[in-house]
Amino acid sequence: MSAERPAADTDFVETNVILAKTLEWDDLSVPVSEYLADRGSSQSLVTSARVFEEARRVVEKQRKRIREVAEKIHEDFDPGYFDTIDDVLKFVDREFLDRWDKLDPIKRYIEYYDSGFLGLTDADSESNLRMLYEDIRDDFDDALDLIEDIETGAASRVNVSNITDAPEGYLGLSEYELEYQHLDAFLDDYDRNILLDAFWYTNETSTSPLVFVSFDSDIYSNDGRIEEQLSTLEVYDTTVYLGA
Known part of the structure; x- marks a missing residue:
C-alpha cells in the first residue's frame, strides 16, 4: 500500500x-x-x-449512549462554582471508561455541544436536561436523514x-x-x-x-x-x- x-x-x-x-x-x-x-x-x-x-x-448507538451520559451527568455530577467542560469530560471518563469500548465519539459530541452539557451541572438542571434531550434528538434525526439522502442520491454533499x-x-x-x-x-x-x-x-x-x-x-x-x-x-x- x-x-x-x-x-x-x-x-x-x-x-x-x-x-x-x-x-x-x-x-x-x-x-x-x-x-x-x-x-x-x-x-x-x-x-x-x-x-x-x-x-x-452507529448513529443510533451514539444517540442512546449520549442520552445515557447526559442523564448520568444530571443525576450524579457534583457541581462546583467553576466547572468547565474538561471537568465534565473527566467525569464521563470515570463513569463510563470501563463500560464502553469507545468513548471518543461521545466526548466529541459533548465538546461540540459544550454549553448544553455544562448546563447539566447547574444545581437545578431538570429543564436543561429536557432541552438537551430535544437537541440530541434533532441532531441525530438530521444525521439519519442525511444518511438516507446520500443513500438515495438526494444529497449533493457526497455523490x-x-x-x-x-x-x-x-x-x-x-x-x-x-x-x-x-x-x-x-x-x-x-x-x-x-x-x-x-x-x-x-x-x-x-x-x-x-x-x-x-x-x-x-x-x-x-x-x-x-x-x-x-x-x-x-x-x-x-x-x-x-x-x-
Whole structure:
C-alpha cells in the first residue's frame, strides 16, 4: 500500500466516510473532506447497502449512549462554582471508561455541544436536561436523514452509487468460502462483509482494481493480508489524510 493515489477509476467507500459527512462533530470530518476533494471529483464512488445499514446502527448507538451520559451527568455530577467542560469530560471518563469500548465519539459530541452539557451541572438542571434531550434528538434525526439522502442520491454533499444487490451474507457461499474464512480471522462481521461486498462488486462488474477507501485502522493496517486474498481490491493508504 502506498500513499500515492491509486490509478483506478472507482473507489469503494466504507462506513466512516459516510459517518464523517453526516456527524458534524466526527473527528474524521476534515480528513474525509480532504479525501473527497482529492478523489471525489475525478473518481466514481460506490458503496453498499450494508455500509448505510452500519452507519444507521452507529448513529443510533451514539444517540442512546449520549442520552445515557447526559442523564448520568444530571443525576450524579457534583457541581462546583467553576466547572468547565474538561471537568465534565473527566467525569464521563470515570463513569463510563470501563463500560464502553469507545468513548471518543461521545466526548466529541459533548465538546461540540459544550454549553448544553455544562448546563447539566447547574444545581437545578431538570429543564436543561429536557432541552438537551430535544437537541440530541434533532441532531441525530438530521444525521439519519442525511444518511438516507446520500443513500438515495438526494444529497449533493457526497455523490455515491449504492450497491443494493450484493448477497445478504457470505457464510455458506462456496465461491466466497476461502475469502470469508481469511477475513473472519482478523476482522469483525461488518468490516468483513463490507470488504466482501466490494470484492463481489468487482466480480460482477469486472471492475479491477477497485480502490477500497477506509479510515478504519483495522482495515488499512491489514492491507497486505486483505489484498493477498482479495486480489481485485487495493486498500487506500488513508493515513495521508490522517497525518499519521
